[in-house]
Each structure stands twice: as structure tokens, then as C-alpha cells.
Amino acid sequence: MRDGGPQVRRSSLRQQIADALRDEILTGRLQAGRHFTVKEIAETYGVSATPVREALVDLAAQGLLEVEQHRGFQVRQFTAADFRSLTEARTLVVDAAFRWMTEYGAADPSPDAIASVRRRAEAAVRAAQAGVLDVLIGCDLRFWRELAAMGGNPHLSEFLDRVRAQAWIYAVPHLRSLTDLAGVCWSGHVALVDAVAERDTATTLQLTHEYGEHTLALVERLALARS
Secondary structure (H helix, E strand, O other), rough: OOOOOOOOHHHOOOHHHHHHHHHHHHHHOOOOEEEEOOOHHHHHHOOHHHHHHHHHHHHHHHHOOEEOOOOHHHHHHHOOHHHHHHHHHHHHHHHHHHHHHHHHHOOOOOOOHHHHHHHHHHHHHHHHHOHHHHHHHHHHHHHHHHHHOOOHHHHHHHHHHHHHHHHHHHHHHHHHHHHOOOOOOOOOOOHHHHHOOHHHHHHHHHHHHHHHHHHHHHHHHHHHHHH
């Protein structure tokens, strides 16, 4: 966490604290394995214990934190095997979702929805090409969240967002081992939006598989180099 902690407005404290901590975790500023208590977080943000406890419970439910009996909370630690399993699970579910949409003739996404997710895609591509990891994480998550929402199944969208966030927790420390990330991470977001807009299922599936394969190979190579 940053020294002194970010300033949090008094409205919707539970969600604001959860969002702030989620950002700290996903970007690696609050590192995997880090232990902390409700009191510590409350003092950092200058708020009472109740919304902090609620926010931490929410993050634990998302699989980002682990509850330690009588000790507080710990940022969840994922293994290389976990990362591979998360990547495979995500690819399988996305693959099945796109096939289902094609088979059952899901409604075409609206022009507004396509335009919005394309803006997310363009932002993710710029961040990936520039190698700005903190920005890329947020853009990538928002892109996939919005793309998944087009399927109209909020439970599926929630599952995919959760799996993707957990995968980032493992990947980030390895990506930060590179001095220059420009052009290293996958940047096919815009091409994927175009394929979805054109209802080109074959290309859509190809690109989603490429995303998983590229990310898995990259992170596993970096993990091996650091071991």
C-alpha cells in the first residue's frame, strides 16, 4: 500500500475501500502473501473498522484474500499450477460461451455496445504496446468484463472476471521483472472486437485461444527465469 494510503470519500466506504484494495492487489503493490489486519487497513485509510471488515470479506469472497483465523487477512498466493489451471479454465469457458452464442443465435450486440468495448480495446492495446502495466491491467479487465457482458449472462461474466483477476495476481510480479514491457503483452483486443462485431466465430475463438496461449507462455517463461 502507498504510504498514508489513498484518500477515501465518506460515501459508499465499503465499495470504495474494496476497489482501492483490489487495485493495490492486482497491480502488485499489495503483494501476494502480505498479512494485515482490519485495524491496520482502517488506520491507513482513516476510516472505521466496519466498512473495512466488510470490504475485506468481499475481496475474500472474490478469491483475492484469505482469512487467517485470529490473525486477519492475507493476499492470496497462487502457484504456477494455479495460473495454468486458471488460464485453461478461462479459455474453456470463453470458448463454450462463444460457441453457445453462435449455436443458439444470440442477438447481435448493439452498435453502442460494440463502440464502447472497442474504446476499451483501444485503450488496452495502447497500454500493452507502451508497456504500462498498471494501466494495462485495468484496461484489460474492463475490456473482458464488458465483452463478456454482451453474452447477457451476469454469472458467467462474474466468474470470468474473478478468474482473470486471480491470474493477474500471479502474473504481475513476473511481468515486473522485465525492464521494458513495451510490446510484450498480448494486444489483440481490437481484432477480437472486430471479429465479435462481424459474428466471425472462428476468428473470435482463434484470438481468445491466442490470448491464453501467449499469456501462459510468457508468464511461465518469466517464472522459470526467476526461479
